[in-house]
Amino acid sequence: MTNAILTGLMLGGMYALIAMGLTLQYGVARIMNLSYGEFLIAAAFTAHWLFTGWALSPFVGMAFVVPAAFAVNFAVYKLLLTPLVRRARTRDALEVDSILATFGLTFIVQGSMQSMFGGAYYSYSYLAFPVQVLGETLSANRLAALGITVVLGLALYLALTRTRAGTAIRAVAVDPAAAQLVAINVERTSALTFALGGALVAAAGVLVSTFLTFSASSGVVFTMKALIIVVMGGVGNILGCLIAGLLLGVSEALVASLVDPGLTLAVNFALFLAVLLVKPAGLFGRATR
Amino acid sequence: MTLRTTTLGAIALAAIVLLAFVPRLANPYYLALAISLLQYTVLATAWGMFSGPTRYVSLATTAFFGVGAYTVAVLGEVLPWPVVLVVAASLGAILAAVVGLSTLRLSGVYFVIFTFGLAELVRQLVVWFEVNKSRVLGRYVFVNVTQSDIYWQLLILAIAVFLIGWLVARSRLGFALRIIGEDETVATHCGINTTIAKVALFTISATIMTIVGAIMAPRWTYIEPSIAFNAMISFQVLIMALLGGAHRLWGPILGAVPLVILFELLSARFPNTFTIILGCIFLLIVYLLPRGVAGLLESGKARWGETFKPRAVA
Numbered sequence: 001m002t003n004a005i006l007t008g009l010m011l012g013g014m015y016a017l018i019a020m021g022l023t024l025q026y027g028v029a030r031i032m033n034l035s036y037g038e039f040l041i042a043a044a045f046t047a048h049w050l051f052t053g054w055a056l057s058p059f060v061g062m063a064f065v066v067p068a069a070f071a072v073n074f075a076v077y078k079l080l081l082t083p084l085v086r087r088a089r090t091r092d093a094l095e096v097d098s099i100l101a102t103f104g105l106t107f108i109v110q111g112s113m114q115s116m117f118g119g120a121y122y123s124y125s126y127l128a129f130p131v132q133v134l135g136e137t138l139s140a141n142r143l144a145a146l147g148i149t150v151v152l153g154l155a156l157y158l159a160l161t162r163t164r165a166g167t168a169i170r171a172v173a174v175d176p177a178a179a180q181l182v183a184i185n186v187e188r189t190s191a192l193t194f195a196l197g198g199a200l201v202a203a204a205g206v207l208v209s210t211f212l213t214f215s216a217s218s219g220v221v222f223t224m225k226a227l228i229i230v231v232m233g234g235v236g237n238i239l240g241c242l243i244a245g246l247l248l249g250v251s252e253a254l255v256a257s258l259v260d261p262g263l264t265l266a267v268n269f270a271l272f273l274a275v276l277l278v279k280p281a282g283l284f285g286r287a288t289r
Numbered sequence: 290m291t292l293r294t295t296t297l298g299a300i301a302l303a304a305i306v307l308l309a310f311v312p313r314l315a316n317p318y319y320l321a322l323a324i325s326l327l328q329y330t331v332l333a334t335a336w337g338m339f340s341g342p343t344r345y346v347s348l349a350t351t352a353f354f355g356v357g358a359y360t361v362a363v364l365g366e367v368l369p370w371p372v373v374l375v376v377a378a379s380l381g382a383i384l385a386a387v388v389g390l391s392t393l394r395l396s397g398v399y400f401v402i403f404t405f406g407l408a409e410l411v412r413q414l415v416v417w418f419e420v421n422k423s424r425v426l427g428r429y430v431f432v433n434v435t436q437s438d439i440y441w442q443l444l445i446l447a448i449a450v451f452l453i454g455w456l457v458a459r460s461r462l463g464f465a466l467r468i469i470g471e472d473e474t475v476a477t478h479c480g481i482n483t484t485i486a487k488v489a490l491f492t493i494s495a496t497i498m499t500i501v502g503a504i505m506a507p508r509w510t511y512i513e514p515s516i517a518f519n520a521m522i523s524f525q526v527l528i529m530a531l532l533g534g535a536h537r538l539w540g541p542i543l544g545a546v547p548l549v550i551l552f553e554l555l556s557a558r559f560p561n562t563f564t565i566i567l568g569c570i571f572l573l574i575v576y577l578l579p580r581g582v583a584g585l586l587e588s589g590k591a592r593w594g595e596t597f598k599p600r601a602v603a
Contacts, residue, residue: 032398032401034405080572083576087579092397095397095398096344096346096397097575097579099346099398099401100346100527100531100571100575101572101575101576103348103524103527103571104568104569104571104572104575105568105572106568107524107564107565107567107568107571108564108565108568108569108572109568110564110568111562111563111564111565111566111567111568112565114561114564115561115562115565220409220520221409223405224405224406224409227402227405227406228402228406231398231399231402260417260421262413262416262417262420262421263413263414263417265406265409265410265413266410266413266414266417268406269403269406269410272403273391273392273403276391276392276399277391
């Protein structure tokens with residue numbers, strides 16, 4: 001039981017990290033990014049390549065992967081998504097268009113990874129030694145990942161609530177039209193926030209690669225989990241994201257250890273539906289949407 | 290009946306009669322191609338029936354298709370063929386009603402997210418059930434159904450789909466759905482029960498997809514969850530319906546026919562980069578043809594009419 005809860009908390013921390021980037025991309029830049037998981041897997045493959053080819057530790061590798069992901073996502077927003085933002089007349093129209101465009105992007109990224117790495121599963125061994133916590137055995141790489149998640153989450157929360165740029169980002173999330181009236185460059189803020197979300201998911205990808213096996217086609221599952229957590233926690237809400245992620249992780253671990261490991265996705269969906277039926281705006285979302 | 294409807298009806302009837310003789314005339318390769326043409330025409334038209342007027346993007350085609358195929362794999366040898374089809378159709382209808390009732394009351398994005406994961410969810414549940422309860426993963430389909438039978442069944446289904454679509458579009462339900470697609474708030478204020486209307490049409494469209502899955506199942510002799518619930522089907526159907534233009538009943542067929550032939554050529558020639566090409570085609574459609582070929586034809590017709598009119602007056 002303690003073991004299940006501890007495993008669940010670590011899993012949940014990872015889910016929260018995965019979902020933080022999407023909550024920024026969807027909450028602020030209004031892009032429902034279905035290719036999100038593919039970018040996570042791409043970062044995982046890069047970390048794998050840096051580790052096996054150049055013997056770079058994943059935590060050092062992050063210093064290369066994260067800025068690169070920022071640049072790539074910035075380019076994706078500027079080149080692919082800005083035309084859609086300009087074309088869309090309402091927020092709903094933008095959502096549908098962005099879903100379709102990123103759905104197409106999913107297949108391009110996935111196809112490229114498949115032609116480069118094939119369909120095989122990849123993993124490497126890094127920090128894979130046991131650590132004793134509260135009388136339970138946990139692996140060091142998962143603990144390290146959890147630690148980095150907490151640091152990143154706190155830093156992001158403080159940046160969003162305590163700095164000028166963070167306030168501008170939140171203003172765009174609340175009302176893009178009104179944000180323009182107080183001299184916020186909405187287009188640039190959206191592009192930068194989208195890129196920031198992409199950088200976060202790349203960090204998540206690097207961390208995930210240290211303890212999970214992954215293949216070119218496993219991105220969809222991560223997209224799914226991230227989407228569920230974002231909606232559950234309330235769109236654009238970092239704290240809600242953290243709590244929803246932990247909730248999902250713990251419930252998954254409990255079901256896997258007490259009922260059956262094959263039913264974890266069913267639990268995700270059940271939880272998702274339950275939250276939507278009771279509180280459609282998410283656990284911490286405002287009811288305006 | 291006006292002259293135009295009579296002519297259209299006559300052309301449609303002639304086309305059906307011609308199409309019915311394809312299995313007698315074509316060799317096995319072209320028959321197989323004709324079957325995939327019909328399969329994707331029906332799937333894309335059924336997709337457009339719901340998603341066209343309501344503008345709710347459904348990514349769950351393969352979930353329903355897979356339910357149909359898997360029902361045949363389980364029951365195909367136990368029950369007579371028509372009964373199997375009926376069971377498959379009712380399973381698909383029940384699944385669609387449950388999904389629709391729980392997600393269509395909410396905003397469109399939640400529906401998209403849910404349908405995006407639905408195929409994966411159903412697949413996991415089937416795998417879990419097979420591994421733990423029935424203890425077989427992967428089944429053989431030995432049903433006495435030939436390729437020609439599959440073709441004729443699909444042809445009948447295609448005719449039925451167009452009839453249903455035509456009837457729905459002229460009914461109160463179709464009208465209600467078009468209003469929902471324009472503005473859901475207005476629809477509610479007009480006294481339309483939006484949830485019932487959406488769930489009803491979603492169920493009709495999903496049931497058709499399930500039947501397609503059931504009819505197609507005998508083409509594979511071996512079925513396992515990853516074959517039946519192949520995400521590629523959802524994706525291809527979506528591309529076809531969008532290329533054709535989902536806001537018209539006859540739109541999706543304009544996308545299905547060229548794309549099935551194109552995919553057939555591409556997947557034979559570039560098996561490794563097929564997914565990438567598919568993604569690029571999809572993006573091109575989203576950016577350059579947001580209203581599909583049907584939209585292009587309509588605006589072309591309107592422009593032609595405008596340039597023609599002044600001359601007629603003068």
